[in-house]
Amino acid sequence: MNKRAKIILLQLLTPVLAILFAIALSSILIVAIGKSPLEVYQTMVEFSLGRSDSIGAILFNATPLIFSGLAVALSFKVGLFNIGVEGQYFIGAFFAAFVGFTFTGLPAFIHLPLAIFAAMLGGVLWALVPIYLKIRRGVHEVISTIMLNYIAYSLIHYFIADLFMDRNQKVPEGLGSPLIRTPHFAESALMPKLHGFLSFFGIDLPNYVYLNWFFVIGLLLAVGIYYLLWHTPFGYEIRAVGSNPKASEAAGINPNKVYFKGFLLSGAVAGLIGLSHLLSFYGYMDLDFPKNFGFNGIAVALMGNNNPFGIILAALLFGFLNRGAEGVQTFMGVPMETIVIMQGIIILSVVVAANILGRYIKRLEKKEA
Amino acid sequence: GCAKKTEEPAKKEETKKVRVGLVFDVGGRGDKSFNDAAYAGLERAQKEFGDKIEVKYLEPSAGGENREQLLRLLAQDKYDLVFGVGFMFTDAIAKVAKDFPQTKFALIDGYVPDLKEDSNISCLLFKEHEGSFLVGAAAALKSKTGKIGFVGGMQIPLIEKFEAGYIAGAKYINPKIVVLSDYIGTTGDAFKDPVKGKELALKQIKNGADVIYHASGASGVGVIEAAASQKKLAIGVDSDQSLTAPEAQRPYILTSMLKRVDTAVFDTIKSMVENNFKGGYQEFGLKEDGVGYAVNEYNKDLIADIKPKLEEIKTKIINGEIKVPTSKKELK
């Protein structure tokens, strides 16, 4: 009983210890740039956790990462490595954008869901290629998805800098140049912010915080995926095939079908990654649409141990770090790269600490025997 | 040691200090072109106005999605003048400026519609096509093969403006001239791919080009390297690239198309310090010395023979005798 308690305590303490370790290591860096670590960390915490707009920003930052962590985790669960989440969310975002600027006069309750649906469709389409090639032609999904990411970047450029570029921008003769972006979306395609809902509970967020319902959708999706994986026959098949396709096959589960469906599902979720930004923050898709959510999703998924709830925590951690970075940059003059390095260190420390803890618990259990 | 001494008097004047904040574009300080030029302007202001101003600069995260937050943080922190470096800041500045009417914003390269002189946004806009026209003419004058090259970073209207001016300038000198144009890529990374910049330039040289102009940010390093290695001429962009190029390459840099972002930044800060900040649109063309071509101790001999002709064209553009196209469409 005592040991049980000890183990639970340790499990709770580990992330804290890991972050403490990361902090200690990063302190060297901060001292190297001539700042006081204590002040930097204090600023970081005060800034990130002490202001309502920061909390809002953290949740907003975490939103795309929840989706991308889930997308990556789904593919991992089915035993595939989807590096292509990056390309899939770009294509998905464009599909949503297309719906956003093409249709006008639709009521919001049709337009917005349509845009969301289009995004999933885009993600699915872009996931279709690698999974088809994998099943039919034996092409390793890592190679094909890497290639498809680059192809997606170019394709998106073609769409928003060429085919669908907003040509109605007012630019004075010879001065400046039009922005490379799609037309603005109809209001009806935009996702409402969470402010109204939160004010209900007495929480007032400033209007420049873009936290919107996609965050809630992300949380619900995590719950949904958790349910799917552990409470439905399809989720069961995903896990079975992901752990042992040969045994699943012998038991009558067709691994290719499960790969196919699981990967497309991963693509569908990937399609949603960019929407929180696209349909609330931007309102159009431009050439500078944020990249790398797909790659960061890999880290989020694995730090969250491919568990939907772990993914939420990992995404929040990333969101916190990013917001904190803005604070220490603005108020402490800590340059961007220092913060990037700290992020790398924190990821590594957290996963290493988790491993050390795991071993320690095993040893404890052994003594129990 | 030094810092401490200045602190004392600084405190007394605190209320009067003009606080200047600047958010770089992705990639940040040290790109040897755009962002660095902005930083140079900032530095110059610091030097000239000393403790009259206080500056701070920030960089967005690698994806660039937090530009707006950074601008907002500076505004919240009571900065008087906030710069956004690059047209990607257009929307962000428009949004934040609305929330902070007391704060002045300066947007480099971006255009926010419907501004007036009393607006709190000032758009600093450059006529890159005019400068490019001049270097196009220079290229045509120097070309022996009748073929010249252009290497752009990403094919977007801004870069096409460089291309259009360049081609027009070259055709102005030699209507039969052939201009080989290439672009490097389709993402922001195209501006930091010197490897491809070099390969494209080498290809153009192989196909006969003997002067190559680049508008590709850090990728241009490769273009200049290619030209120098083949003993052909390169034309730099934004800042005077002869100054930062290695010794061995300098003889091969014909000139650089200057885009005086530094001047623009400096002037804007100056207007703040002198309390005559003007909203709306500030033009930086040949007339305003906002664009131009570089003459320095390394290329002065190289360029000496064509300089009169260039000056002549420059005057004509300023007078409006020559109308420079701003896009490839106009070119045709």
Next chain:
Amino acid sequence: MEKVLELKGITKRFPGLVANDNISFDAIKGEVHALVGENGAGKSTLMKIITGLYQPDEGEMYLKGQILKLSGPRDAIKKGIGMVHQHFMLISRFNVVQNIILGHENSSGGIIDFVKARKRVEELCELYDFKLDLDAPVGDLSVGHQQRVEILKVLYRGAEILILDEPTAVLTPQEVKELFVNLIKLKQEGKTILFISHKLDEVLEISDRITVLRRGKVIGTVKAFETNKKQLAEMMVGRPVLFRLEKPEVRAGDTILEVKNLEVKGSLDRHQLNKLSLAVRAGEIYGIAGVEGNGQRELVEAIMGLLPYDGGEILIKGKSNKGLDTKAIREIGVGYIPEDRHHRGLVLPMTVWENMVLGLERNKAYSTWWKLFRDKIKALTNQKVEEYDIRLGSIELAIRNLSGGNQQKVILARELSYEPDLIIAAQPVRGLDIGAIEFVHKKLIEARNHGKAVLLISADLEEVLSLSDRVGIMYNGEIVKEFVPGELELEKIGQYMLGAHKEAGVGQ
């Protein structure tokens, strides 16, 4: 009598259990010392400690009177201790020579002299009369040949103490005989052999002394000529064990499985089948005897829809399985116990209850499309655990944590749970202890008695002969002889198995 190896008070703990509990034990130069015990008794663990793979938590070891401390297998090899592991430690992609010399390459300047190495291996092969294709990737070799490679690895390193963990589980009688000849040869050379097996007859035949383990403890060491099977079994299990199989007469009914002229083309990782035919009727066990790697796996996989075949026909209850996937084939009423439970039978990281419904998860009784009836499945699992006497801590455990015998019982419970009319049982008792074997056999016979058709594939001839109503001997992708047990003498069967004879038109 020189004590080569002596263990004193060895204890090894794993999370949640004590695998070796204060074990003391010794081995004498030039003896074959057998270790027997039920699954999970701790035999392999003890041997892994002796070879330095595991560190004991307590206790001491002595080699020729000197204290023996091993930091890893490297030390053990240096001290002349070598082991053939229960699960072969081979690198499938490497050829025989590469596998043998690995870690002991005898190079000059880091460059391997493969010519020289090959020569040494050839010499060894000659010495022990091993025939092997030295250039073949070992993954392509039959299990028997793979074992030869394992033994060669040990001999190549000049081991004085050889440990063989269940070496006979996968061998034909001939191969077992050959192995024993070699063991005796080694023994006469003065080497010490530690031998683990579940087959008590073999143990009695080959060993000088026998140590019995139960639940991690030594129960006793006896001289082979002073004991018998019954006594050993009792020591192992802790209760009397019956050896006779009760097999009442049953009249075979309709043909359930009919394989006609089945053809599968051979390839690198696939053995070919040549117009193979056989039929299994309701109420009979049809056993397939034969050396592994003669197409048994291909036959089974073709029946189960896991391998497309190139010619012929497979009829299950009169229905062709051509074009059907495994699921559809199972739905006709086929249960399948795969030969390799870890690869084909179970999803090791999943829980026991999840494995209990593998492939049945879409069954109306266990789920609707949007919900898995977890409680129902768990209840069923608990019921099966009781019925099949599956020993485990909890059905929530990952099945990887169960012993091999208990894992096999889960498969059996699952495959019999939906009352299939045809049961394909491939190597159903491989690696199981006598208790578990007894149980599995009982279940198969029970099914037969209830009118099910059973196709039994086993490398263990004794098993095939004692269970089957009819036997087909498989060689090189064909059934070369069909007979009723008792009809043919062992010697003859062995010859068929090795391809010495062929009888035309069997199985039609």
Next chain:
Amino acid sequence: MGDIMEMLASALRMTIPVLITALGAIYSERSGVTNIGLEGMMMTGAFWGAYGALHYGPVGGFLLAIAMGMLVALIHAVVTVTYRVDQIVSGVAINILAYGLARFFSIALFGMATTSPSVNGLPKIDIPLLKNINALKPIATDISPIIILGILLVFITYWVLERTVFGLRLKAVGENPLAADTLGVKVIPYRYLGVIISGAFAGLAGAYLSIEHTHMYVEGMTQGKGFIALAAMIFGNWMPFGSFWASFLFGFAEAISMRVVQSKVIPYQFIKMIPYLLTLLVLAGVVRKAQPPASVGIPYSREGD
């Protein structure tokens, strides 16, 4: 003919960094460790190569780049081999870390975040005999010694894997670490070596970009080549010659794409897709079963804890 040779020369220049990195990845993967941090290791090499070349000449630059590549790889090794952390998450973190460190040191050492001063490359060389054949001039004269080295490394890697004790053990550790362990082959050191060699190769490849190709470090100049190298190695079936052809396919497609003239029919964005599209098409056309090392990606521990 001359044009084709010119294009081949260009293709070769584009091939080399991918090839060298892919070869390095072979060592890591065949020892059982997936290395998705190659991009970051290349970036590290590009940066320190430039720094070293600036102060100690090109050879010094390469040596420093290799050393720093190894150092970053060492982190990956410690995290994945000793602490048995998921190899992919470590790789992703390494890429983030390497990006930050390169910027950090760039500011500290060059005073600029994204570019270095220009540096001198190694002397260019001609290939004897071949240089006399006129048609081969573009690919046989005036080329970087690293190109030759890269090609040689293909043979060397093959030889190391097939003929040496080191190679045999390295592969064994990646195929079946437990088996190797039972034979006294120390799994951990070999995996460390595999990872560290991959870091050395990636460092070399990165330094080739900065020291040889453009004579300058530019942030982000690796342009995802680390990922392409990973793909090339997989496509090359974890074999040196296979990786060579895969890398060359990619370099060749790049060279083609740079020579396709933009037109109304083919928008420029599609030209930029050519290398990736072509690789994908070739892949789809070549049906081959991938044969990854059996234990790649799986951390090893003797007692399974």
